[in-house]
Amino acid sequence: METLERIVADHPFARGLDRRHLELLAGCASNVRFETNQVAFHEGEEANEFYLIREGKMAVELHAPERGPINILTVGGGEVLGWSWLVPPYRWSFDARAIEPTRAIALDGKCLREKSERDNELGYQLHKRIAQIMEERLQATRLQLLNLYEVHT
Amino acid sequence: MVPQPWCVRRSWWETDDSFSFELQAQNEGPTFQFSPGQFNMLYVFGIGEVPISISGNSAKAETLIHTVRAVGPTTRALGDLKRGAPLGVRGPFGSGWPVDEAMGKDLLIVAGGIGMAPLRPVVYAVLARRQQFGRVCLLYGTRTPDDILYAKELQKWGKRTDLETLVTVDRASPGWTGNVGVVTTLIARAQFDPQHAIAMVCGPEIMMRFTVRELQTRGMRSDGIHISMERNMKCAVGFCGHCQFGPTFICKDGPIFRYDKIGHLLAIREI
Numbered sequence: 570m571e572t573l574e575r576i577v578a579d580h581p582f583a584r585g586l587d588r589r590h591l592e593l594l595a596g597c598a599s600n601v602r603f604e605t606n607q608v609a610f611h612e613g614e615e616a617n618e619f620y621l622i623r624e625g626k627m628a629v630e631l632h633a634p635e636r637g638p639i640n641i642l643t644v645g646g647g648e649v650l651g652w653s654w655l656v657p658p659y660r661w662s663f664d665a666r667a668i669e670p671t672r673a674i675a676l677d678g679k680c681l682r683e684k685s686e687r688d689n690e691l692g693y694q695l696h697k698r699i700a701q702i703m704e705e706r707l708q709a710t711r712l713q714l715l716n717l718y719e720v721h722t
Numbered sequence: 723m724v725p726q727p728w729c730v731r732r733s734w735w736e737t738d739d740s741f742s743f744e745l746q747a748q749n750e751g752p753t754f755q756f757s758p759g760q761f762n763m764l765y766v767f768g769i770g771e772v773p774i775s776i777s778g779n780s781a782k783a784e785t786l787i788h789t790v791r792a793v794g795p796t797t798r799a800l801g802d803l804k805r806g807a808p809l810g811v812r813g814p815f816g817s818g819w820p821v822d823e824a825m826g827k828d829l830l831i832v833a834g835g836i837g838m839a840p841l842r843p844v845v846y847a848v849l850a851r852r853q854q855f856g857r858v859c860l861l862y863g864t865r866t867p868d869d870i871l872y873a874k875e876l877q878k879w880g881k882r883t884d885l886e887t888l889v890t891v892d893r894a895s896p897g898w899t900g901n902v903g904v905v906t907t908l909i910a911r912a913q914f915d916p917q918h919a920i921a922m923v924c925g926p927e928i929m930m931r932f933t934v935r936e937l938q939t940r941g942m943r944s945d946g947i948h949i950s951m952e953r954n955m956k957c958a959v960g961f962c963g964h965c966q967f968g969p970t971f972i973c974k975d976g977p978i979f980r981y982d983k984i985g986h987l988l989a990i991r992e993i
Contacts, residue, residue, distance in 0.1 A: 581910075626899075626901070628894075628902065637896065639894070640894035640898065640902050641894075641902060642902050642903050643890075643900075643901045643902045643903060645901070645911055646911070647910065647911065648910070648911075668899045669899070705907075708932070709903055709904045709906065709907050712904040712906070712928070712929070712932060713892045713893075713903070713904055715928065716865070716892070717834065717835070717892075717904075717925070717926045717928055717929050718834060718835035718836075718864055718865045718869065718892070718925075718926060718929075719865075720791060720793040
């Protein structure tokens with residue numbers, strides 16, 4: 570049987586973590602499944618967890634009056650959903666909804682924050698990985714803003 | 723150098739601003755040979771001539787298909803041509819995609835916007851002898867779901883188990899359940915071995931620069947990456963100098979270049 574620690578270790582987010590940190594991570598992890606249209610979190614709610622997506626697709630959305638949900642980003646297998654658990658005031662800035670059946674590992678951010686306070690090396694490893702994701706998303710967002718495919722004549 | 727008389731056999735709109743048409747030769751034989759990635763100069767009599775990639779199947783020499791984005795006077799005039807309307811064709815010109823070099827390796831096809839047009843012949847060529855390639859991934863990004871070129875074909879290819887087709891849009895519209903984000907974000911999701919892969923990339927230059935960066939981050943070597951360059955082409959045979967890019971001419975030496983041969987020139991803003 571596949572253990573939770575093994576599943577966490579197989580996710581790209583955990584690549585390079587040592588055994589001790591993998592155990593700490595797995596201690597805060599649980600398996601979750603979202604059905605299509607199921608909401609993982611809402612803007613403004615407390616952000617006490619994040620998700621290592623194993624399979625499926627989640628949309629990061631912003632709700633606008635008279636327009637409804639605006640899908641601004643999709644996150645799929647091998648990717649990470651959510652970093653608000655790491656940054657005060659620990660509240661979600663967006664909604665997240667499954668747009669197809671999705672399997673993920675939910676990591677308890679509150680638990681990891683506490684463990685990181687006691688074990689700064691774990692905190693550094695987590696921050697390093699989240700910073701990498703933030704950099705990639707920021708770069709992608711900048712490219713989206715450029716409207717690259719517009720023809721300038 | 724002299725345009726040959728052709729006429730429009732049929733045309734259809736792919737998106738709000740892009741159309742495809744099938745052309746028929748008036749003087750030449752019934753076939754037209756080209757390599758995926760090559761382009762023709764299309765001449766609308768009395769208006770102008772533009773370089774347009776061939777977007778049809780190179781194995782079907784009896785048909786010549788182009789896909790055009792109507793953004794200027796000549797391309798808009800091409801879009802106005804009705805069935806039977808004459809136009810001039812010179813070509814095919816330029817280098818093609820290294821399809822044969824990709825045999826036995828994984829192949830990553832990365833297209834942005836209208837950049838899908840010169841890559842479609844590659845997909846046809848690969849699928850015609852699919853067993854000769856390793857894993858094949860087609861990554862396509864465009865502005866919105868309404869701007870997706872060849873939407874029905876992409877849907878069909880998406881159902882194949884021997885072709886990983888990932889499509890993304892920069893801005894989703896209501897009801898879109900596909901990927902949202904720039905095309906570079908798809909690279910991490912694609913299944914390929916960077917050490918034994920060939921990448922073919924076509925789209926706006928900024929998109930290609932970031933795509934190459936991402937491919938290199940994933941471990942691809944520069945000599946395995948091929949990009950399609952675009953500059954103002956006039957003569958198409960390297961005489962006029964309009965498309966000179968450093969020591970090369972895009973029309974004659976390109977438009978397809980291996981990245982290690984051209985990458986350093988992309989950083990020179992003066993050219």
